[in-house]
Amino acid sequence: MHKPRRSLAVSGLFLALGWASLGLPLDSRASPETIKVGILHSLSGSMAISESVLKDVALMAIEEINAKGGVLGKKIEPVVVDPESDVSTFADMAERLIEKDKVAVIFGCWTSLSRKSVVQILERRHGLLFYPVQYEGEELSKHVFYTGSALSPKAILAVDYLMSKAGGGVKRFALIGTDDIYQRATHKILGGYLRDKGVSEADIDEKYIPKDQRNHQVTVSNLRWFSLGGKTAIISTLTGDSNVLFYQELAQQGMQASEIPVLAFFSSEQELRSLDSRSRVGHFAVWSYFMSLKNAINEEFKAKWAFYAKTQKLPGADKPLTNDPMEATYMGVYLWKQAVEQAKSTQADKVRAAMAGQTFKAPSGFVVKMDERNHHLHKPVFIGKVNTEGQFNVVWKTPTLVNSQPWRSYNISNDKKPNVLEP
Numbered sequence: 001m002h003k004p005r006r007s008l009a010v011s012g013l014f015l016a017l018g019w020a021s022l023g024l025p026l027d028s029r030a031s032p033e034t035i036k037v038g039i040l041h042s043l044s045g046s047m048a049i050s051e052s053v054l055k056d057v058a059l060m061a062i063e064e065i066n067a068k069g070g071v072l073g074k075k076i077e078p079v080v081v082d083p084e085s086d087v088s089t090f091a092d093m094a095e096r097l098i099e100k101d102k103v104a105v106i107f108g109c110w111t112s113l114s115r116k117s118v119v120q121i122l123e124r125r126h127g128l129l130f131y132p133v134q135y136e137g138e139e140l141s142k143h144v145f146y147t148g149s150a151l152s153p154k155a156i157l158a159v160d161y162l163m164s165k166a167g168g169g170v171k172r173f174a175l176i177g178t179d180d181i182y183q184r185a186t187h188k189i190l191g192g193y194l195r196d197k198g199v200s201e202a203d204i205d206e207k208y209i210p211k212d213q214r215n216h217q218v219t220v221s222n223l224r225w226f227s228l229g230g231k232t233a234i235i236s237t238l239t240g241d242s243n244v245l246f247y248q249e250l251a252q253q254g255m256q257a258s259e260i261p262v263l264a265f266f267s268s269e270q271e272l273r274s275l276d277s278r279s280r281v282g283h284f285a286v287w288s289y290f291m292s293l294k295n296a297i298n299e300e301f302k303a304k305w306a307f308y309a310k311t312q313k314l315p316g317a318d319k320p321l322t323n324d325p326m327e328a329t330y331m332g333v334y335l336w337k338q339a340v341e342q343a344k345s346t347q348a349d350k351v352r353a354a355m356a357g358q359t360f361k362a363p364s365g366f367v368v369k370m371d372e373r374n375h376h377l378h379k380p381v382f383i384g385k386v387n388t389e390g391q392f393n394v395v396w397k398t399p400t401l402v403n404s405q406p407w408r409s410y411n412i413s414n415d416k417k418p419n420v421l422e423p
Helices: 048-067 087-099 112-125 152-163 181-196 217-227 242-252 296-311 324-343 348-355
Strands: 007-009 034-040 075-081 106-108 129-131 144-146 172-178 204-209 232-237 262-264 284-287 359-361 367-370 382-386 392-397
Touching: 034 048, 034 087, 048 075, 048 106, 048 296, 048 324, 075 087, 087 106, 087 112, 106 112, 106 324, 112 129, 112 144, 112 181, 129 324, 144 324, 152 181, 152 232, 152 284, 152 382, 172 181, 172 217, 181 204, 181 232, 204 217, 217 232, 217 242, 242 262, 296 324, 324 348, 324 359
Parallel strands: 034 075, 034 106, 106 129, 129 144, 172 204, 172 232, 232 262, 262 284
Antiparallel strands: 007 075, 284 382, 359 367, 382 392
């Protein structure tokens, strides 16, 4: 049975009229005074450690926009729901947001399973989703704008770094991930790339961990044996609170980053904050943004978040952190606003057309750009190394934006698929 649906309108009025039966466009169904938007992130369950803060940064962006007059002369009314880290509930909540709450757009999801379940609803209901997490690629939907970008270019650049002299000259790779769509797709891409680079099958160890597994003792013990065959790195695609437990077990078994470094795709400042220095220092992560980046836009972003977290009395407000999915969420709200204003409408088809080529001065220090035809955001790539403060020292970066293409040559099916949407 599905879990019960729960939703909370943060502000504004609900309409009791059956607008859908009148055949009116989406923007006409909203409250006359507001434009409703959905925020679909897990506030409970295993993914809350990563997702709950994305709800808060989306609300911060909306508050900023409303303070400056809103969009098209209307205030934005956020409707926040909690899908409880459950895939089927994500789909239920998405349908509720579109059909009952009449939202113009949804900002949300983290895992690929949750995103794919929501995409099915969007296709039936002609909705829009802004998805803020770097993901495996292998998808191209006209109903989604991927502000986190496809991961495959980042993953390949990260592996190249580890194999270089600067990255330690790694020869063996342990691919460790939560058993999910994203992880299997990413491991398929990386496995193909490593083999083409001359890495043997014996030097690639691929393991998946069930989502509800709390004990990583056997997994880490096996990794130690694997590492005896040569210089080894762990490529981690673990998600949620499993990240924390994995790092803790590595430290418990005395496996330091200097011996076997972890390069993670889902460990950000947020996930690492609960770990002590022994568990986190020296490990790597690859993202398009780190809190430690030095530029004026990032300083402003961090200051605004610190003030918002304090005034809202959010968890961790005494030491507020920012991370890559937070930046992507924040940018997504503003990119949608820009497109709505350009289109002079919140209707999905008009916003979709206006999103092509939109740019934004990002806290990363780059002016990012939405691709004109594939709904993916072109962003920089950074590889960071965790320091004693739980921040990332950038050890490698791209000098320019990386064009984000969803389909790579190392994909699941090896089919050639278009990297653009048809008009």
